[in-house]
Amino acid sequence: MxxxxxxxxxxxxxxxxxxxxxxxxxxxxxxxxxxxxxxxxxxxSRMIRKTYPDPFHTRMMAGAYELWDDLEREAEESLFVRCGGITFGPAGDPKLEATRRSLEEAGLPYERLSREESATRFPAIDIGLGSEAIYQAESGFLRxxxxxxxxxxxxxxxxxxxxxxxxxxxxxxxxxxxxxxxxxxxxxxxxxxxxxxxxxxxxxxxxxxPLRTALRQVIYAGVTRNEELFQPDKLPVWIEEPSEYYGFPADGEMAGIKFASHDAGMDFDPDRKDRPVMAGHVERAMQHIATRFSDLSGEVIASQSCLYTITPxxxxxxxxxxxxxxxxxxxxxxxxxxxxxxxxxxxxxxxxxxxxxxxxxxxxxxxxxx
Missing domain, CATH: 3.50.50.60 (FAD/NAD(P)-binding domain)
Structure with a gap:
C-alpha cells in the first residue's frame, strides 16, 4: 500500500x-x-493524563500510554516526564466528581487530597479555601x-x-x-x-x-524563591476547575513555570504570519496564578502562542x-x-x-x- x-x-x-x-x-x-x-x-511540555471527566477518553488513554512508552524505547530518548498530576477545585465541583467517577470506573488508582494534604505534598501550590484535589501518579508531561x-x-x-x-x-x-x-x-x-x-x-x-481555529497564549511566569519546590519531583502538572487554568512544573528548558487558560483566546487565521500577544489575557492570567503560587516574582518571562483546531x-x-x-x-x-x-x-x-x-x-x- x-x-x-x-x-x-x-x-x-x-x-x-x-x-x-x-x-x-x-x-x-x-x-x-x-x-x-x-x-x-x-x-x-504538553500534559498527559488519564484523569478525564468522561469514561471514553479515560479508556482511550490506556492505549496512548503504551504507545508513548514504546516510542521512548524505540527512540532511545527521554520524551515523557512522569511527575504526577492533580485536578483541583471546589469540593463537589461537577468536573472533579466526573473525573473521580471515570477513574473508578476504569479501575485506576487515585488519591483525594484536602487543601491541607495537598499543601503538605506540594507546598508550591495553594489549591484554595474549600477546595480538594484528585491526584493521579501516572500523569506528567510530554516533550x-x-x-x-x-x-x-x-x-x-x-x-x-x-x-x-x-x-x-x-x-x-x-x-x-x-x-x-x-x-x-x-x-x-x-x-x-x-x-x-x-x-x-x-x-x-x-x-x-465543523472546525474553527483559535489562538491561545501560553505564559512562563518567573519564580522568585523556593525554586526547588517547582521541580517535577515536588510539583505535579495541574488543572484547576472550573476556571480551566492549567500548568506545569519547571520543564528544564525554560526559566519559570508554564501555565495557560484552556478557554481564553480568539479565533485566528493560521496563515496570519504574526502571533499577537493578548496583553489583557496575560494580565488577568498573571493575577490569577498569583493566588495559587505565592513564590512567583510577577514577571512574565515568555509568552508563546499555540493554535487550537476546535470542534463544536x-x-x-x-x-x-x-x-x-x-x-x-x-x-x-x-x-x-x-x-x-x-x-x-x-x-x-x-x-x-x-x-x-x-x-x-x-x-x-x-x-x-x-
Missing part, C-alpha cells in the same frame, strides 16, 4: 511512522519543517517538539519519504486512487491521511468541516471524508489532544491499511454532527 500523510505534527508524525514500520510505502508532506512552532504540536521529531526521524529511518517545505495545494480522488498535488508535483496514492491541524478547514474547504463538542474527528473510502481525516484536537496524537496517528494508519473503521472510535466520527 502507498499512503500519504499531509501535515507532520503530532498525529501526522505518528501516522507516517506506523505505515513505514509495517513495510508500506509512506510519504509525508509538511508545509514547514517538522517541529515548527506555527501550529499545535510544538513546545517543551512535544522532541516527540514529533523522534517520530519523523524513526519514520524516515524505516523507509518513509518526507517532503519538507512542501504545502499540499489540492487533493482529488480519481480512478481508484487519490491525487496529491503540490507546487512541484502530483503523486498517486492508495490512501491519504490528512492531519493538517489548523489548516484542515482550508485544505478540505469543500467539505465544510471539543472532541476529536477521526473518520473517512464524506463520500470517500481513501481519504482519512484526523483533526479537531481542541486544545487537549497532544497526549492522544500517537494513538490517533496509529488508528488513522490502521484505517488506511485495513479499509475498516475501528468501532471503538465511533465517538470521534463525523456522523455525530449530522
Amino acid at each position: 502507498k499512503v500519504a500523510v499531509i501535515g507532520i505534527g503530532g498525529s501526522g508524525s505518528a501516522a507516517l511512522r506506523f505505515p513505514a514500520k509495517a513495510g508500506h510505502e509512506a510519504v509525508g508532506f509538511e508545509q514547514f519543517r517538522p517541529g515548527h512552532d506555527r501550529g499545535s504540536s510544538h513546545g517543551h 512535544a517538539t522532541r516527540c514529533v521529531l523522534a517520530q519523523a526521524r524513526l519514520a524516515t529511518a524505516q523507509g518513509a519519504r518526507l517532503h519538507e517545505e512542501s504545502p499540499v495545494l489540492h487533493l482529488e480522488e480519481q480512478g481508484g486512487a487519490v491525487l496529491v498535488s503540490t507546487a512541484s508535483q502530483t503523486e498517486r496514492f492508495d490512501a491519504v491521511i490528512v492531519t493538517a491541524g489548523p489548516w484542515m478547514g482550508k485544505l478540505l474547504a469543500p467539505l465544510k468541516l 463538542d471539543e472532541h476529536f474527528i477521526l473518520d473517512r471524508a464524506p463520500g470517500s473510502k481513501r481519504i482519512i481525516i484526523c483533526s479537531g484536537c481542541s486544545g487537549h489532544g497532544f497526549k492522544f496524537t500517537i494513538l490517533l496517528g496509529k488508528l488513522a494508519a490502521d484505517m488506511a491499511a485495513s479499509g475498516r473503521h475501528d468501532e471503538s472510535t465511533l465517538p470521534w466520527s463525523l456522523s455525530r454532527f449530522d
Whole structure:
C-alpha cells in the first residue's frame, strides 16, 4: 500500500511512522519543517493524563500510554516526564466528581487530597479555601517538539519519504486512487491521511468541516524563591476547575513555570504570519496564578502562542471524508489532544491499511454532527 500523510505534527508524525514500520510505502508532506512552532504540536511540555471527566477518553488513554512508552524505547530518548498530576477545585465541583467517577470506573488508582494534604505534598501550590484535589501518579508531561521529531526521524529511518517545505495545494480522488498535488508535483496514492491541524478547514474547504481555529497564549511566569519546590519531583502538572487554568512544573528548558487558560483566546487565521500577544489575557492570567503560587516574582518571562483546531463538542474527528473510502481525516484536537496524537496517528494508519473503521472510535466520527 502507498499512503500519504499531509501535515507532520503530532498525529501526522505518528501516522507516517506506523505505515513505514509495517513495510508500506509512506510519504509525508509538511508545509514547514517538522517541529515548527506555527501550529499545535510544538513546545517543551504538553500534559498527559488519564484523569478525564468522561469514561471514553479515560479508556482511550490506556492505549496512548503504551504507545508513548514504546516510542521512548524505540527512540532511545527521554520524551515523557512522569511527575504526577492533580485536578483541583471546589469540593463537589461537577468536573472533579466526573473525573473521580471515570477513574473508578476504569479501575485506576487515585488519591483525594484536602487543601491541607495537598499543601503538605506540594507546598508550591495553594489549591484554595474549600477546595480538594484528585491526584493521579501516572500523569506528567510530554516533550512535544522532541516527540514529533523522534517520530519523523524513526519514520524516515524505516523507509518513509518526507517532503519538507512542501504545502499540499489540492487533493482529488480519481480512478481508484487519490491525487496529491503540490507546487512541484502530483503523486498517486492508495490512501491519504490528512492531519493538517489548523489548516484542515482550508485544505478540505469543500467539505465544510465543523472546525474553527483559535489562538491561545501560553505564559512562563518567573519564580522568585523556593525554586526547588517547582521541580517535577515536588510539583505535579495541574488543572484547576472550573476556571480551566492549567500548568506545569519547571520543564528544564525554560526559566519559570508554564501555565495557560484552556478557554481564553480568539479565533485566528493560521496563515496570519504574526502571533499577537493578548496583553489583557496575560494580565488577568498573571493575577490569577498569583493566588495559587505565592513564590512567583510577577514577571512574565515568555509568552508563546499555540493554535487550537476546535470542534463544536471539543472532541476529536477521526473518520473517512464524506463520500470517500481513501481519504482519512484526523483533526479537531481542541486544545487537549497532544497526549492522544500517537494513538490517533496509529488508528488513522490502521484505517488506511485495513479499509475498516475501528468501532471503538465511533465517538470521534463525523456522523455525530449530522
